[in-house]
Amino acid sequence: MNHVEFFKALSNKTRLQILNLLKEPEKHFPPQEKGAYDAGVCVGHIQQKVGLTQSTISEYLSLLQRTGLITATRVGQWTYYKRNEEAFQKLAEIIQKEL
Amino acid sequence: MNHVEFFKALSNKTRLQILNLLKEPEKHFPPQEKGAYDAGVCVGHIQQKVGLTQSTISEYLSLLQRTGLITATRVGQWTYYKRNEEAFQKLAEIIQKEL
DNA sequence: CAAAGATATCGATAATTCTCGATATGTAAA
DNA sequence: TTTACATATCGAGAATTATCGATATCTTTG
Numbered sequence: 001m002n003h004v005e006f007f008k009a010l011s012n013k014t015r016l017q018i019l020n021l022l023k024e025p026e027k028h029f030p031p032q033e034k035g036a037y038d039a040g041v042c043v044g045h046i047q048q049k050v051g052l053t054q055s056t057i058s059e060y061l062s063l064l065q066r067t068g069l070i071t072a073t074r075v076g077q078w079t080y081y082k083r084n085e086e087a088f089q090k091l092a093e094i095i096q097k098e099l
Numbered sequence: 100m101n102h103v104e105f106f107k108a109l110s111n112k113t114r115l116q117i118l119n120l121l122k123e124p125e126k127h128f129p130p131q132e133k134g135a136y137d138a139g140v141c142v143g144h145i146q147q148k149v150g151l152t153q154s155t156i157s158e159y160l161s162l163l164q165r166t167g168l169i170t171a172t173r174v175g176q177w178t179y180y181k182r183n184e185e186a187f188q189k190l191a192e193i194i195q196k197e198l
Numbered sequence: 199c200a201a202a203g204a205t206a207t208c209g210a211t212a213a214t215t216c217t218c219g220a221t222a223t224g225t226a227a228a
Numbered sequence: 229t230t231t232a233c234a235t236a237t238c239g240a241g242a243a244t245t246a247t248c249g250a251t252a253t254c255t256t257t258g
Contacts, residue, residue, distance in 0.1 A: 007109035010198075012246080016103060019198060043205060056247055058206055077204045077255045092194040095187055099109075099118060111216080142235060155217055157236055176225045176234045 003099070006091055009067040014050060015060050019069065021049060022083045039073045040082030102198070105190055108166040113149060114159050118168065120148060121182045138172045139181030 009015060021028045025037040029045045047057040061081050064070045068087045073080045108114060120127045124136040128144045146156040160180050163169045167186045172179045 002112075004110060004112055004115060007106045008245090010106035011103060011110045013103055014246085016198070044203095052246095053248055054205075055207080055249075058204095059247090062206075074205095074254090079205060088194055088198060092191040095191040095194065099115070099187060107215090113216090143233095151216095152218055153235075154219075154237080157234095158217090161236075173224090173235095178235060 005067055009064055040080035042078040042080055105166055108163055117145060139179035141177040141179055
């Protein structure tokens with residue numbers, strides 16, 4: 001992927017907020033069954049927290065996923081999203097070495 | 100500064116190209132007097148290399164400077180721009196720790 | 199299979215960004 | 229101080245992005 005796409009994905013207040021919320025799910029979202037956020041957080045919970053429309057949040061999550069910054073796991077009718085820390089690490093390296 | 104501004108600055112192919120060109124000035128620009136690029140590269144040389152309008156390049160350089168990613172030094176009628184490596188380092192850290 | 203809930207996609211409008219040409223400003227040399 | 233060059237700023241149109249409401253799709257349950 002072209003680097004520009006990474007930065008475009010990060011060029012939005014709301015998307016940065018989402019990434020930040022996903023950093024510590026226990027801290028920001030209602031508890032899951034079995035208390036584990038292994039698969040991530042579902043769209044609805046993120047939407048409630050952020051406050052924008054469901055469609056906007058869904059699009060943003062999808063965009064972030066396309067860049068690889070988060071991953072999606074469909075479980076039943078829910079899609080759980082969580083951060084892909086490796087991608088952040090890689091991005092930090094890009095900035096240090098390639099930019 | 101808000102992190103979004105960093106990423107906005109980097110969300111453009113041309114601006115990334117400029118930053119990249121400034122990484123190794125000797126490699127991309129005509130030699131300076133005394134062969135040193137200490138102060139950076141002047142707007143005109145960058146403009147010729149990139150190919151967009153003078154006004155566009157000037158604006159982009161000014162924008163990048165506002166974010167702190169490059170610095171400007173006026174010498175006579177020339178403004179020399181060069182990378183601020185510290186800012187890139189800091190940005191890499193932001194991605195690792197704060198994002 | 200019909201209904202309900204969760205998410206995804208579509209179409210539209212407003213806001214922002216990209217890029218340009220024209221012009222203004224700043225600086226050095228004649 | 230006039231001229232010429234280098235850079236900066238302004239105003240505008242085209243392209244892209246942000247965000248919404250409406251609707252479509254997918255999944256579970258009755």
